[in-house]
Structures are given as C-alpha cells and as structure tokens.
Amino acid sequence: MQVSMASTQGGGTANEDTVHVSPTGVVVLDGLSAPKDLPMGCIHGTPWFVRQLGTCLINLIGDDAVSLREALRRAISEVNDLHRDTCALEQEAVPASTVLMIREQDEVLDYLVLSDNVLVLDLGDEGIRTVTDKRVEEVAGKEMRAALQGPTGTPEHAARVSALVTVQRRLRNQPGGYWVAATDPAAADEAITGTVELTDVRQAALLTDGASRLVDSFGTLSWAQLLDLLRTEGPAALIARTREAELADPVGERWPRFKRSDDATAAYVRIGEPVPLSSKAQRYSGSSWGAGERSDGHEAAIASAPQNVATALGVEPGDDVIRRSRVCRDDNGIVSHSTSWIPAGFARLLPELAHSSRLKGGSLDLIARATRWHATKRIDEESARIATADDLELLELEASTTAAILVLTTRFMDADGEVLEYSVDLGAPGRTHRTTSEVLR
Numbered sequence: 001m002q003v004s005m006a007s008t009q010g011g012g013t014a015n016e017d018t019v020h021v022s023p024t025g026v027v028v029l030d031g032l033s034a035p036k037d038l039p040m041g042c043i044h045g046t047p048w049f050v051r052q053l054g055t056c057l058i059n060l061i062g063d064d065a066v067s068l069r070e071a072l073r074r075a076i077s078e079v080n081d082l083h084r085d086t087c088a089l090e091q092e093a094v095p096a097s098t099v100l101m102i103r104e105q106d107e108v109l110d111y112l113v114l115s116d117n118v119l120v121l122d123l124g125d126e127g128i129r130t131v132t133d134k135r136v137e138e139v140a141g142k143e144m145r146a147a148l149q150g151p152t153g154t155p156e157h158a159a160r161v162s163a164l165v166t167v168q169r170r171l172r173n174q175p176g177g178y179w180v181a182a183t184d185p186a187a188a189d190e191a192i193t194g195t196v197e198l199t200d201v202r203q204a205a206l207l208t209d210g211a212s213r214l215v216d217s218f219g220t221l222s223w224a225q226l227l228d229l230l231r232t233e234g235p236a237a238l239i240a241r242t243r244e245a246e247l248a249d250p251v252g253e254r255w256p257r258f259k260r261s262d263d264a265t266a267a268y269v270r271i272g273e274p275v276p277l278s279s280k281a282q283r284y285s286g287s288s289w290g291a292g293e294r295s296d297g298h299e300a301a302i303a304s305a306p307q308n309v310a311t312a313l314g315v316e317p318g319d320d321v322i323r324r325s326r327v328c329r330d331d332n333g334i335v336s337h338s339t340s341w342i343p344a345g346f347a348r349l350l351p352e353l354a355h356s357s358r359l360k361g362g363s364l365d366l367i368a369r370a371t372r373w374h375a376t377k378r379i380d381e382e383s384a385r386i387a388t389a390d391d392l393e394l395l396e397l398e399a400s401t402t403a404a405i406l407v408l409t410t411r412f413m414d415a416d417g418e419v420l421e422y423s424v425d426l427g428a429p430g431r432t433h434r435t436t437s438e439v440l441r
Contacts, residue, residue, distance in 0.1 A: 016030070040095075152250075
C-alpha cells in the first residue's frame with residue numbers, strides 16, 4: 001500500500017481533521033466544529049479528540065483479528081477513559097467526528113465509513129465506487145437550508161449555523177437521527193462497512209468533505225478527474241485547487257456552504273506499489289517541480305531555530321541550526337523556494353554547510369561522504385495554504401497577492417532515527433509538483 005496525504009486548516013482556529021497511516025491501514029477523521037457561542041462539555045476540544053481517536057484507531061486496526069467495527073467501538077471507549085474524570089461526557093455538547101478507515105488484510109481491502117467523509121474506489125472495469133454516509137443531510141432540513149443561505153462570514157450566517165448545530169446535537173447518535181463517533185461506542189454498529197478484493201482495486205481516495213467539495217458540492221470535477229489529479233499531482237494539489245475555487249466565491253454565492261473554507265484532508269492510496277526512498281521530492285536527483293529550472297540565490301548561515309524547525313530537528317526553539325535556502329526559477333519566474341535546516345553540530349565538521357555557495361551533490365551527500373551519518377529514512381508531508389506575508393516575500397510576490405500554495409516538508413533520518421535535515425519547499429501559485437517512482441514488484 002502506497003499512501004500520499006495532505007491536510008490543511010480551513011477558516012477556523014485549528015485543523016479539526018486528522019489522518020493516520022500504517023503499512024496496511026489509513027484512518028481519516030473530520031471533527032465536527034463547535035460554534036464558539038454554544039456550550040462544550042469537554043475542556044480539551046475537538047482537535048484533541050480527533051487526535052486521540054485517530055491514534056487509538058490506527059493502533060487497533062493493526063491487529064487483523066480486530067474488525068474495523070470493533071476497533072471503532074474500542075477506540076471510542078478508550079478515549080472516553082482519557083477524559084471522563086475531567087469532562088461532562090453525558091452531555092450532547094461533546095466533541096464528535098466522522099470516521100473513514102481502510103485496511104489491507106490478506107487478499108482483501110476492508111473499509112468503514114461513518115458520516116459524510118467519502119471513500120472513492122477505482123475498481124477498474126467495474127468503474128468508480130463511492131461510499132459515504134449522508135444521514136446527516138436527512139435531518140434538520142429547515143435549519144440546514146437556512147444555514148446554507150449566504151453570505152458566509154457574516155454574524156447573521158454564523159447565527160444560522162449555530163442554530164443548525166444546536167438541532168443536530170439533539171439528533172446525534174439517536175434513532176431516526178444520524179451517527180458519528182463521540183462518546184457512545186454503539187455508533188460503531190451504525191457505520192457502513194464492506195470488503196473488496198485487492199486485485200480489483202487500482203487506487204483509492206479517502207476524503208473529508210472539505211476535500212471532496214470540488215466534486216460533490218461545486219461540481220467542477222468528476223470522481224475520475226479527482227483521482228487523476230491525485231495520481232498525477234498529489235493530495236496537496238487537490239486542496240490547493242479547492243482553495244482557489246473557494247477564493248473565487250468567498251461569500252458562497254455560487255456554491256452555498258456552511259463555511260467559506262473548511263478543513264480539508266485527502267489520502268491517496270495505490271495498492272502494492274512501494275516507493276523508493278528518494279522518489280518523493282527527488283532531493284537526491286534534483287527538483288520535482290518541472291523541467292528547465294535553474295537555482296540561484298543560495299544563502300546559508302547559522303540561525304535560531306523557529307518552533308516548527310526545533311520540533312522537527314529535536315532541539316529547543318532558539319537553538320543554533322544551519323539554515324540553507326535557494327530559489328528555483330524557469331523562464332516564467334519563480335517555481336519554488338526551498339529552505340533546509342541542519343543541526344548546528346555539522347557546521348563544526350563541515351564548515352561549508354554554513355557558507356552561501358552551492359554544494360556539489362547537496363548537503364546530505366556531503367554529510368554522508370564526510371561522516372558516518374547516512375540518510376536511511378525520509379518522511380514527507382504535503383499541505384496547501386493561503387500564502388502568508390512571509391511566503392509572498394520569499395516567492396517574490398506582491399504583498400497584496402491572495403493565492404494558494406503547496407508546502408512540502410521532508411525529514412531525513414539516519415538508521416537511529418536522528419534527523420539529519422529538515423526541508424521546507426514552497427511552490428509558487430499555479431505550479432505543479434510531480435512525484436515519479438518505479439513500481440517494485
């Protein structure tokens with residue numbers, strides 16, 4: 001199972017989606033937003049809940065003897081145990097989440113869907129099958145129609161959304177209502193489950209509703225086109241295109257919706273195709289953004305580690321690290337801006353790492369040739385976001401520009417799990433990131 005994924009925050013204060021991956025399974029969750037003016041019986045909040053639930057699920061489905069239903073039932077109970085002493089779990093106002101899972105087991109692919117996430121299966125000659133649970137759309141019809149009336153982003157619209165959520169909370173996990181993962185383990189019995197032969201599945205996509213809306217809400221893509229986009233450009237490109245569509249209709253006039261921009265998570269799965277170590281961002285063989293590029297603006301220095309860099313490298317914020325950056329261009333302008341962060345200790349062994357000049361073969365090759373440290377593992381993540389002021393400056397764009405960009409991060413680690421380099425690539429608006437890998441049989 002080969003999985004690529006991306007998850008990006010929408011217009012809220014935090015990303016309430018989460019995605020977890022193991023060698024044989026994928027779990028995607030979409031936390032149900034709680035308007036600030038409504039009560040909440042849990043002090044931890046929805047992002048905490050989905051992280052805890054997702055972690056439990058990915059661990060439980062690693063045991064083939066545990067069905068996906070039973071895994072969900074146990075995970076809900078385990079998360080309840082984590083906060084029953086601090087939170088009022090008997091209330092309606094508790095965190096809740098949709099659930100979407102697949103697991104490769106023997107010669108079959110098992111799946112579970114609870115609420116309105118979408119599983120897309122490419123079954124070859126049998127066509128494309130989508131699996132989703134739309135019961136939430138069958139309740140609170142009056143309030144739902146009112147909440148879809150624009151313009152989004154106004155106090156009046158927010159009040160209508162709160163009224164909808166108030167009614168929905170009374171109908172959650174009730175007969176005649178709709179079902180989500182919250183505090184009742186019995187919700188697992190209401191999930192849609194199924195099994196398909198692995199040999200019948202060419203590719204699959206697991207999507208939260210923020211990532212499926214180009215098809216099921218906006219109608220600008222078909223499911224086949226969405227899969228093609230995931231296959232050729234990746235999940236982050238799907239989310240970036242979604243953000244562009246949302247920006248083109250900011251108040252929901254063309255495409256009525258509850259939020260101007262929702263959290264979006266997409267996981268794309270190929271069956272039976274492992275990826276070589278260097279196939280993702282192609283850092284061992286050059287850029288993957290396109291042909292005809294040239295790099296310039298090589299800069300390097302000892303810098304203080306920002307919080308995200310410190311977390312990635314396992315150091316304290318403000319500690320010294322090596323910062324290297326460059327810009328890739330083609331005849332149409334900037335393609336991407338790349339920054340590499342390397343533990344400062346390597347500057348003592350290899351002073352040239354902190355010099356503003358191009359390194360022949362790259363930093364990892366230099367480290368491998370001069371020391372005992374060799375990169376044996378890499379972890380890649382892709383996301384899409386609206387460009388920040390700092391992003392615009394690095395990409396040499398006007399400060400007034402509003403555009404979606406791709407953000408690719410990579411951690412390169414040695415055999416002991418020590419991070420040798422953390423890289424961040426920003427793709428300029430409209431640029432395409434491609435991944436090419438050999439199929440290993």
